[in-house]
Amino acid sequence: MNNQMLQNKLSADCESCFGLCCVALPYAKSADFAFDKGAGVPCQNLQKDYCCGIHNKLRDEGFKGCTVYECFGAGQKVSQVTYRGLDWRNQPDTAKEMFDVFPIMQQLHEMLLYLDESMKLGDAKPLYGGLRSIYEKTEQLTNLESAEILKLDIPAHRAEVNGFLLKTSELVRSRVKNRKQPRGKNLFGARLIGADLRGSDLRGALLIAANLKGADMRVCDFIGADLRDADLSDANLEGSFFLTQAQINSSKGNAETKLPSTLNRPTHW
Template sequence: MSHPSTDKDNIQTQLSADCESCFGLCCVALPYVKSADFAFNKNGGTPCRNLQSDFRCGIHKELRKKGFKGCAVYECFGAGQKVSQVTYGGNDWRNDSALAGEMFDVFPIMQQLHEMLYYLYEALHIDDTNPIQEDLQTAIDKTEDLTGLKPKDILDIDVSEHRAGVNTLLLRASKLVRANIPNKEIKINRKRDLIGAKLHGADLRGANLRGAMLIAADLRKTDMRETDLIGADFRDADLRGANLEGSIFLTQAQVNAAIGDVHTKLPPSLSIPDHWN
């Protein structure tokens, strides 16, 4: 089976959403509940009322204003176009209702596999992970193979088991990167419960903030270089003036969920969101 190019720029393109090549799968397959992130309830498998006939969102430029912050920060990591154009060969759910339910079940599995690939490729391109690069490449090849399976075989994947193996590798990569911060002691208690934490100007360089709940935390002017941020919840966290250069496993979706400004320093692969301006 042929795999995508290992060129870093090409990988970032392949593992980023291309809505023009997708059949609006995230707007149909996924459920959501009325909340601060969504303006109304929607069941999985039901098209969002804002989805247009061309599979584009009718309020895309006003998602935040219209109460759909959750949509504004969602990232499928390229799973949408993969399922639409590769797994189902361009056959969309509106023209083939018999496949619709299956397609909607395949999409979230593909999203998880593509998210794992995003992190694995990032780890592979970090010099500090050289001791485990063979293992990382093996995991990438295995994950790529899973994404290329037939729909019914994708539905049989034990995603939790595969994720556990990938997570072990990512933990090893994280330790190798953060080992470059000599004699560093990170004194953060209850890292998973830092909602609203006052960390203005804190030195968090080299910290392990995997899965940290940083909702509405004050992170202005913090130093988060070489910090592991995989799965950290940055919703409404204030990153103005923070330095996240060299942080690992940070995604555009996490950045989009936060508050920042032109003085926020991001890894080169990520962009300043429009709502920061």
């Protein structure tokens, strides 16, 4: 894959990455991970070719957390573009910097993903000019040299991007009449069986272990929503947006769950 393709890819291409998520990020022993690992420490399952030795059985081996992580293409971007294919094992003096750049790039690529999706939503057409401008600005940031990336004010830039995403959300959801917004964002374990949630703003909602069986969740904004172990069996999420594959992978569902056309049904459902 050439550099131009890598720059425009907003989903993980692990074969073009130096296993950055398996090294740079820390995790603690829990229901999601089988053991503790510190930041900058290679996972013991990471092989010399930067592939995961248990990739096909992560859930069975106690690494559910790995199956619901998404770098949005930041891994290959840092590996092949920012560091021009020079890996951290052969260039150990760059290792710490590379591991620090990676989570910043991940945030920028996540913003690009949402902006790209916004520009494909017909209801957001009045915003296309501004969305294109902020997308190009964000993309330019991802192409900076490593030292400049480390100096970026990510919260400030995210706030600028978020302004456009909020406007996009309102335009898209406004076509749903008689919207019924759930009370609050803390919906941990909530019983919402068959609930009419059409057009809801679920940004940042805690839907962990919520029972959403048969719920109507069409045209909802899911940006940042926590769907870990939420039961989406028989639920309808068609037309919902800012919903990622990682969020869906973290939930439960069945063959009757209706998803946006851009997302795949997880194999563990």
